[in-house]
Amino acid sequence: NAGVMQNPRHLVRRRGQEARLRCSPMKGHSHVYWYRQLPEEGLKFMVYLQKENIIDESGMPKERFSAEFPKEGPSILRIQQVVRGDSAAYFCASSWAKNTEAFFGQGTRLTVV
Amino acid sequence: DQQVKQNSPSLSVQEGRISILNCDYTNSMFDYFLWYKKYPAEGPTFLISISSIKDKNEDGRFTVFLNKSAKHLSLHIVPSQPGDSAVYFCAASGTSNTGNQFYFGTGTSLTVIP
Numbered sequence: 409n410a411g412v413m414q415n416p417r418h419l420v421r422r423r424g425q426e427a428r429l430r431c432s433p434m435k436g437h438s439h440v441y442w443y444r445q446l447p448e449e450g451l452k453f454m455v456y457l458q459k460e461n462i463i464d465e466s467g468m469p470k471e472r473f474s475a476e477f478p479k480e481g482p483s484i485l486r487i488q489q490v491v492r493g494d495s496a497a498y499f500c501a502s503s504w505a506k507n508t509e510a511f512f513g514q515g516t517r518l519t520v521v
Numbered sequence: 522d523q524q525v526k527q528n529s530p531s532l533s534v535q536e537g538r539i540s541i542l543n544c545d546y547t548n549s550m551f552d553y554f555l556w557y558k559k560y561p562a563e564g565p566t567f568l569i570s571i572s573s574i575k576d577k578n579e580d581g582r583f584t585v586f587l588n589k590s591a592k593h594l595s596l597h598i599v600p601s602q603p604g605d606s607a608v609y610f611c612a613a614s615g616t617s618n619t620g621n622q623f624y625f626g627t628g629t630s631l632t633v634i635p
Binding site: 412414441443449450451452453456463464466467499501506507509510511512513514515517 | 567615628
């Protein structure tokens with residue numbers, strides 16, 4: 409009964425490179441949320457997806473960030489041309505339905521050097 | 522626009538005593554509330570939830586109280602244990618007109634002193 413799995417746990421990228429963060433939701437969960445936590449701040453919503461559909465991306469920066477949740481495979485958060493300000497902990501959560509408890513993964517800590 | 526607020530950044534409590542963590546929200550359309558605990562370098566762990574049809578939900582040492590008229594909820598931990606030392610986040614969501622996300626507070630860092 410694996411929980412939400414995120415990989416990698418730590419990711420170092422140079423400025424201008426691409427970062428790909430993966431999230432496998434809990435078994436039976438079709439709702440995925442991505443959150444970002446900057447140092448000394450709370451969790452900020454980025455995007456909410458159901459299988460193959462982006463439902464709400466109101467928290468995503470307009471440029472360089474994209475997310476997908478394909479029919480098969482994990483959800484991917486992609487950050488193109490990373491900058492230092494992208495350094496943060498990125499958390500994925502999943503739930504079996506909207507407005508039910510969401511379970512979080514361990515997070516991916518992105519460091520841009 | 523912070524729709525969920527935790528106004529106490531930190532709280533210290535003696536082991537064995539009660540810890541009370543508070544949370545306020547502004548959106549009257551929120552109808553589902555959750556508490557999470559987070560240790561450093563780990564993801565948030567779900568603790569307990571409450572829907573707006575209730576005013577209290579209890580699970581072991583953890584009890585959440587909801588006061589809808591005051592738009593306020595609180596988490597009580599009794600008795601507090603050193604292992605409870607962590608950052609606690611409250612979160613809220615709604616079924617309509619509130620968007621599709623869980624709105625999180627900024628967290629309260631609880632320290633339980635042995």
